[in-house]
Amino acid sequence: MNDVASAATLDPVTLAVIENGLQQVCNEMDLAFVRAAFSPVISEALDRSDGIYHRATGELIAQGELGLPVFVGTMQFGAKAVIDRAKDLAPGDVYIVNDPYLGGTHLMDVRFVKPFFYRGELFCWLSNTGHWPDTGGMVPGGFSANATEVEQEGLRLPPVKLFKAGRMDEEILSIVLSNIRIADQRIGDIKAQAAALAIGEKRLTALIDRYGRDTVETAIGELKARAARLMRARIATIPDGEYYGESYVDSDGVVDEPLVIRLTVRKEDTELHFDLSRSSPPCRGPMNSVIATTRSSIYLAMKHIFPEVPINAGTFDPLHIADPDGTFLYARYPRPVSGCAAEVSQRIAEAVFNALVPAMPDRLFAAPAGTSGNLALGGHDPARNRNYIMYVISGGGYGGNAAGDGLSNGCSTIGISKTTPIEVMEQYYPVLFEEYSLHEGSGGAGRRRGGFGINYRIRLRRGSARASMVMDHGRTGPRGALGGEDGGTNKVRITRAGRDYTPPHLSKDQNIEIGPGDVVAVSTPGGGGYGDPLEREPALVLADVGRGYYTVDHARAKFGVVLTGTPLGVDEAATAALRKARATASEPTAAQ
């Protein structure tokens, strides 16, 4: 099983050392970018990634361990798009590009791509992506809920050289800065993003100096082969067969009907074949996904399932994804796409989880909340006489799993970020948070229950503002698994001048005018339950009720546990009888 004949040309220790060295180059780029960045989306939410890519194919060679998961797969497509268009390359050139259709995500994810020369010869490409807080368009922050063409979403840059032989092109810079909001701080992000690549260049040069160009080249090829082998070994543990999973996007933000992702996964030998072709057709609103994001979503889902497999192009070798032509998962110009990176990507990953959880019940989990919960509040603060854009990005519950209950308030499937503290938000923006609490009852019931979402309530203190949101799971909660119940749904309620307003599309809306004293209230989804709730130990249900996670009524209705008395205790006899009656009643459904 551990045949290593192919590695005969390179000793195994050097290989391990070079693998570690390439990883370090990327980690150092990640670190420099985050520490120097201005965009809180990069510096706090870690919405960025740095990597090394093959000089001709753009294939992923190595990527930082703390890069945003959704960029794991996309950046190699982005690098390829630049390679195809690059000419007259010189050391110190840096391309800037954010075109979603050229291997991207949405416009806010701005990519820098830099040719890396070793002793005068092109050796590979270094690239990073960072989420800028704004790239123009009809809504501050870029998350339009009802754009119908990409031009409404913001400035679209094809690959152009922002740096030529190490010098910044001030003219291109001025075009960029003239087309985006709060432009004054972007120069800091641009310098940070370029400085990270320069640090990568230095470290990679040192690595090649030390081990020699040919040895590093050989190691890169070998590492790719080994990652593929490792992924294949993991896939081999899945029983052969065809698995089906689906998930729903509430709406596209324009037409109020759900979009369906229908995924068939066929496992054959050591390979997986993903077919999304029966999903909904392209949509009018911004919930279309570009192909790079669609593919990357499947990659990142598999990485969540097999986190121990290292990431390079080889990891993706055994994963075959048919182009989902004719669906909203293969968007072409000028389809609007601002929702794809943050929301559709997570629904695709969810379809993968839903499909494979019966195949690997010990490793997988019920569906996580899986929405980024983007809320943007753009307004004017009269007390400080300045405009602002405030983002709230929320977590939700994770799914129950064989090892235990789901985590509460975990971050999105595609992210690894932390929330901004309320004490920081209130320093910067004219708002008062009235509540930041656990969304009771939202964890899907199961033998292992889902984690809980959150509730928050924001009151505008002065001036006026416009609220926009791109969230999901307002219509249906994250799926339960193996008999577990779905998690609770996402809810948005805005109270204007004392009157409540609920967005017609539940989780997506834009430019809702609010004034002083008005309140935006959001509850985020809980995770899906795992296994039959009637099998949950009554003592755990009692503890959950004692903590206020569920009510006494929930205990009875969801878990078949009867709680009585003061202090509250489990009525064993009544619980046994109720569970027995419930099990009998549900048998026909379970057998379907």
Place this chain on the structure above:
Amino acid sequence: MKDGDSPAAAGSIVGVDVGGTFTDLIAIDPRTRAVRVAKVPTTPDNQAFGVLAAIKASGGDPARLSAVVHGTTTTTNALLERKIARCGLITTRGFRDSLELGRRTRPTPYGLTGRFIPLIPRELRLEVRERMDADGEVVEPLDEAAVAAAARALLAMGCEAVVIHFLHSYINPAHERRAGEIVRALWPNAYVTLGSGVLSEYREYERGVTAAVNASVQPVLHRYITRLGDELKQRGFARELLVMQGNGGTVSSRIAAEAAVNTVMSGPASGVMAAAYTGRQAGYPDLITYDMGGTSSDVGLIQGGVPRVSAELELEYAMPIHVPMVDVHTIGAGGGSIAHLDDSGMLRVGPESAGAAPGPICYGKGGTRPTITDANLLLGRLNPKGLLAVDSPVSMQVLADAILAAVGRPLGLDAEQAAAAIIRVANDRMAGAIRMVSLAKGHDPRDFALFAFGGAGPLHAAALARELGIPRLLIPARPGITNALGCVVADLRHDYVNTVNKPLPALDMALVRHTLEAQIAEGRATIAREGVDVDGIEVLHEADMQFQGQSHILTVGLPGVDVSREALHQAFADAYWKRFEVALPEIRPVLVNLHTAVIGRRPALPLDALLPADGRARDLAGAEAGKRRVWFNADRDSGGGWRETAVYHREKLPAGARFAGPAIVEQLDCTIVIEPGDRVEADGFGNLVVSVQASTP
């Protein structure tokens, strides 16, 4: 009776450090320069027994000790094992779940499972009406009756400690303080913690958890220290009992429990303090410290003789402890790290560890998977007779077979080559981690000397230094008891942080001065309250700064309380350029936090006495214990082989000895490996100073 002629360490200052396996003690008599050491098993259920046993083993009479400085893992263990006090929370209405919801994270970037248990369970978290805004203005007044009712309810639910944690208390603590008065009037003990009292810094989750940590370990620490103090008193000890803190300073046992959170991570901190002290004396003020133990390694940074202190510790997933502590990073590689091949045939070392049980194969306690320690043994780097903690000796053949089976055969290597490969991969990973730690703080490791200690640190340090391009390596006199030494040499230290958060142009410089002066006054008052002899008081100031709009901070040193706006700006711009090579004249800097450390210097101790002068050989040959075959990886990156290598007794090395690698130096609890080409000199402070041959061409 003369103090000086008793071997029983009369008048000594005693440092005792409690580790996971051993309790270490060092006693130094400043006048006679007599040094005694002891190593006894740790007594996990009550660490005090181990402490007393160590004092006894060192031959010390408690009645005649001048001070006992104690490094304890009581609070760290209590947290990690969740053996904490039942603690309640009174907080701002709408926010009782903030301590459970955290900062929206997961334990690892990939994989969507994991566990988090809040320190204070939900039913013990109560809310009251009150609210400040971000400017410290009252939005809603404090409901005082509700505070009293909440305190009574928590007592009725059996709480022993309580936290009062309100939003924005870092800017205006009035509500917290008033609530504190109300609760203290009702609470039967002193275990009442105010969020702003422990940490006057913004970020409600971090401040709240830090306060919750303090409250939940306060009763535990208080009981432990009281018991230890009583035991010592019964044995006639009448002087000062000091407790090590995570900031590398000590605090009187009389007030240690007030800020119990400060004692978390004091063990690693004391090791770094010993390194700083040793480095200052030996002329190496800039050090990277490397403490390698059985399951993990700790890395710290010292600049200008002062250990780097930071307030960003995360003790475990989602448990941030934001009081200033010596900045020590833990790497998941230690002697017990297991070597294995992954499914693609790549050699991996760790993160899985054989731990103390079963431990490495060579311990003979049932371990079957090869570890770093096993590889060291097979390669002759460790002496089979010198191993501590061995149950029944295992033959070299068994060891070789195990390494061959797990690593060698699948890779086409013989047992020795396989063991060498394990060492090389492990060193490479550790070097990478050290590089990341120093780079993350904006430093180039090549500007430092490496200070290696702990049971296994000196085994690997020479190779690590070479890998990192570090030119000098320092091995202290007693690598195995460095933490205990740190207790003895540590100063009193109290740290204060206040959030300012104002752009420089809008900054009130009088406020800066006032804040720093208030911090100094509080530190001086605390030191006075402790009643411990100090040689003098030293004050250090730092500022956390950033450019407006950033969220990460860069810390810069301040010359004094009278710093000018221009000087602040310049210091920050310089530090920023040094770290990122980026200049941003376009953007305004912001002063985020002001720090002050108030340090009560304790009398200096002689280090040259750590290795006794008697028993030294007259020349190098006299210190040689013999020769043995030791495997060294080659100077360049591949190959390697056996070398006939001289083995020296550390205790017998003559002062000023010089020799060249390859060499092995053995002492009671530690083995030092000197790589071929490196040169060693024994300095006048008991250290071996190794000049490391550069590795890169």
